[in-house]
Every structure is written in structure tokens, then in C-alpha cells.
């Protein structure tokens with residue numbers, strides 16, 4: 001039988017996105033549910049696992065309703081303290097709050113500057129080819145959105161994997177976002193995996209080799225070719241895409257790079 005929602009006084013939204021899971025959210029979730037069950041609070045509370053709450057810097061995160069209380073760094077100990085505070089005293093746990101309604105700013109030590117995307121740099125891109133380049137973001141939230149946009153546009157372009165095999169982007173027939181937080185691209189009968197989360201691989205060296213850690217947007221000066229290069233932590237190329245589609249480039253500048261644009265040379 002399902003829960004009688006008319007008895008529920010508090011709902012705890014526990015983030016189950018990639019960053020929070022990597023920061024131990026599953027353990028927190030299990031331990032705090034044990035507390036709810038064994039303390040007799042199960043029927044008067046509810047827990048909901050969510051996708052990314054948008055505050056990966058403060059992982060693992062929780063949101064508690066009513067009250068719109070946001071919590072940061074919720075490990076098992078802190079999670080139980082939050083439960084006790086809300087259930088017992090109907091009060092937030094102040095020292096763990098990231099944000100609450102009425103606050104003018106968040107209480108985070110991990111706040112990133114808005115200027116985390118650097119301006120495009122003009123330099124030699126490859127032998128004899130000058131152009132502009134900058135580094136974008138590489139989380140699954142950004143890269144899945146990037147490929148989804150390409151899938152929507154379906155323009156001409158080329159995807160090249162780490163072995164140099166080339167696929168026409170117009171043949172992209174599907175995108176899948178796996179449970180391991182990787183992106184699977186389907187080109188006709190063939191599948192290509194771009195590894196963002198790599199949660200299924202335990203060996204740390206192997207993980208670092210496969211995981212996308214750098215996403216670089218470039219535009220060549222002489223040709224109208226634009227592109228994106230995906231690299232691992234060691235700077236090795238995992239894949240790249242090249243294209244001449246202006247609509248897609250505009251999307252990259254606006255959404256992926258947060259409005260950072262190429263400033264032509266005077």
C-alpha cells in the first residue's frame with residue numbers, strides 16, 4: 001500500500017544527480033531512510049530522489065519542503081541531523097543551510113565566479129592554422145544538452161573519435177544518456193560512447209583516461225570551420241566535432257559559453 005499523503009508533514013528531496021552520487025548521496029539516502037523507518041517517522045515524512053538540483057558545487061544537496069530550505073554537503077550524519085531538526089523542532093538546521101526563502105544570497109564556500117569561461121584566445125590551432133579557442137564546460141548537463149541541440153538541428157558536420165574514425169553528423173540517428181552518465185551516440189548501426197561520468201569504471205587511471213575533462217571550442221580564421229574538441233585530464237583528444245553551421249555556433253556561444261563570443265582582431 002502506498003503512503004497516506006494526508007499524514008505527510010515534511011518532504012525531503014534528496015539529489016540523486018551525478019555529482020551528488022559521486023559525493024556519496026546514495027549512502028546518505030540509505031542511512032537517512034533507515035533513521036526515518038526506525039525512529040517511527042516514516043509515515044509522516046516523505047523522501048524523493050531528484051535529478052541534479054543545480055548546485056553540484058555543494059554536493060550532496062537536499063531541499064526540504066515546506067519552507068524551501070536548501071542544504072549542502074549532506075552526508076549521513078548531517079542528513080540525520082537535518083531530519084531531527086525538521087521533524088522534532090520544525091526548524092531548519094541552520095549551520096547546514098545553503099539557502100532559504102528570503103535570503104539575499106546563498107551560503108556557499110564553493111561559489112564559482114560568473115566569469116569562469118575565459119575569452120577566446122587568438123593563436124595557432126594546428127600547423128599553420130590560426131584561429132580562436134576557449135574552454136567550455138564538460139559536465140553531463142552541458143554535453144548532453146550540446147549533442148541534443150545538434151540532434152535537433154541535424155546539420156552537416158563530422159564527429160571524429162579517439163582512433164580517428166570519422167562519422168557524418170547528419171547520420172546521427174540517436175542520443176542516449178546512460179545510467180553511468182555517459183553519452184551514447186548512434187550513427188546508423190554504429191555506437192560511439194563519450195564518457196562524462198564514467199561511474200562504472202573503478203580503476204582511477206582508466207577513468208581519467210576515458211573521462212572528458214576539457215571541452216574546447218574553436219574557430220579557424222582562414223576557413224569557416226568551427227569545432228569542439230573533447231580531451232581527457234592528460235590533454236589527450238577523446239573526440240572532436242567540426243562543422244560550418246552558424247546556427248549551432250551561435251547556440252554554442254550563447255548557451256554553452258554563457259555569451260562569450262569571438263572578438264575579431266582590429
Ligand code: FES
Pocket residue numbers: 015016017018019020021051052053054055056057059060061
Ligand atoms: S548532482 Fe546534485 S546538485 Fe547537481
